Amino acid sequence: MNLLSFSSGNLLADRRAEYAWMLFEAGDLKAAAELMGEALALTPSWTAGHFCLGEMLAEAGEHAAAIDAWRAALRLDPEDRLGASLKLELHGALDGMEAAPSAFVETLFDQYAETFDTALVEKLAYRVPELLTEAIGRQARDRFAHAVDLGCGTGLMGERLRASVSFLEGMDISAEMLKRAEAKHVYDRLARADLMTLPDLPRQADLVTAADVFMYLGALEQLFAVIAAALGPGSLFAFSVEHHAGPEPMVLRDSRRYAHSEPHLRAALAAAGFETASLDRAVIRMDRGDPIEGLIVVAVRKGAEAGVGDAAPTAASKDRPPAH
Structure with a gap:
């Protein structure tokens, strides 16, 4: 910044x-x-x-x-x-x-929006959209009816998803990022949203992605519950985090980004009603010359008989029309 x-x-x-x-x-x-x-x-x-x-x-x-x-x-x-x-x-x-302040995240990415694609991809060797797309592809699903790209930014993940999704929706806290995503004409619908206070998601979605988003959220249990409440059995949830190898569930790094441990992620997904389909370690980008190791995760929404979404907030359990 x-x-x-x-x-x-x-x-x-x-x-x-x-x-x-x-x-x-x-x-x-x-x-x-x-x-x-x-x-x-x-x-x-x-x-x-x-x-x-x-x-x-x-x-x-x-x-x-x-x-x-x-x-x-x-x-x-x-x-x-x-x-x-x-x-x-x-x-x-x-x-x-347990999370970066929403106003900080919004300000950071509003400032970063103009040079985001060039800086991230060309200078920092950012690989998360590519890695997530490959991981999703290994689930033997070549088409999705409705995907929601959380923290969509300028649309780098959306560009990867577009060919396999009938209706593609993007959400982001930064108005400047959304302007640049809209200019790419990748998404069918875009909405400004703060993931820390997100009450629910469109019920018709069968894929939710979050590329390089959760390092600013920290605690993920509440959002995992919201996502689980919106997805039907067999739907996919694919995301990345920075990897933390220590005993703590998550840590705040000097970069002011959160890193998460593998056991914590698996437990949080299971508690929300997901089965971890794949979890891969990979270098997701460079930061000040150092490689940043991340976890590339694909989870499958289990059936209702498993008690999926019990932890979801009341608002997430009600059918509501999608945000505009």
């Missing part, structure tokens, strides 16, 4: 912040933090300035001061468009978060 695109409204403060960021990138951390502090003295209510100061102080090893800066950013913007709460959790100053 380009933090300095969030102007302070004060030209002098903005210029000092830009110079502070240059010093920071050059490795002069103390001078960068001091200059950012001067910028904030001119504009003490500048959220992005406090967040940047936290970044600089943390890199300089001044963690207590960094935490104070991120707390200031969160006080100024309780919706947390910059993800200060995630920084606080990573530095032990906040506990119990």
Whole structure:
């Protein structure tokens, strides 16, 4: 996220912040933090300035001061468009978060939308749509009546699905991402939706996909239940996560993305009424030169006799028309 695109409204403060960021990138951390502090003295209510100061102080090893800066950013913007709460959790100053703030995810991808395809595919070697398509293909299903692509972004997964789906629906929290997906003319219907508060899905769907989405959601049980409640027996649910090999069900990484363990995913799917059909480890993209290992998962909705969807919220158990 380009933090300095969030102007302070004060030209002098903005210029000092830009110079502070240059010093920071050059490795002069103390001078960068001091200059950012001067910028904030001119504009003490500048959220992005406090967040940047936290970044600089943390890199300089001044963690207590960094935490104070991120707390200031969160006080100024309780919706947390910059993800200060995630920084606080990573530095032990906040506990119990189970998802990235919705406003942070929306802001991140609204900013990223214009260069998303080029940056992700060409620069980061992003492979999730390809890997998910291959995994779905191994289930001996060559046609689907209605697919829902959760967190569809600009439509990279939709482009892969289009040839095998009669009606293709995409959902995303970012309006800018949806504009770019619409321009590709891949989807039959697009809707803006926050997956953290999604009450239900179209009942007629027989395939749900989520490519590189759940690393921003963290806890998945509620959404798994919503998806299970919408799918009939034999329908497919295909998704990716970043892989976490430790004993914890999930962890928040320095990237401010969540990674999930294989045993946790299998248990959460089973509890929601899915059978894991395939689960493969694969490098899903690069990040700062390092390969990111993910899990590529395809699950099959079991029959109603297995108690599918018992954990789903009340809203998800009611038939409702699809969102427009």
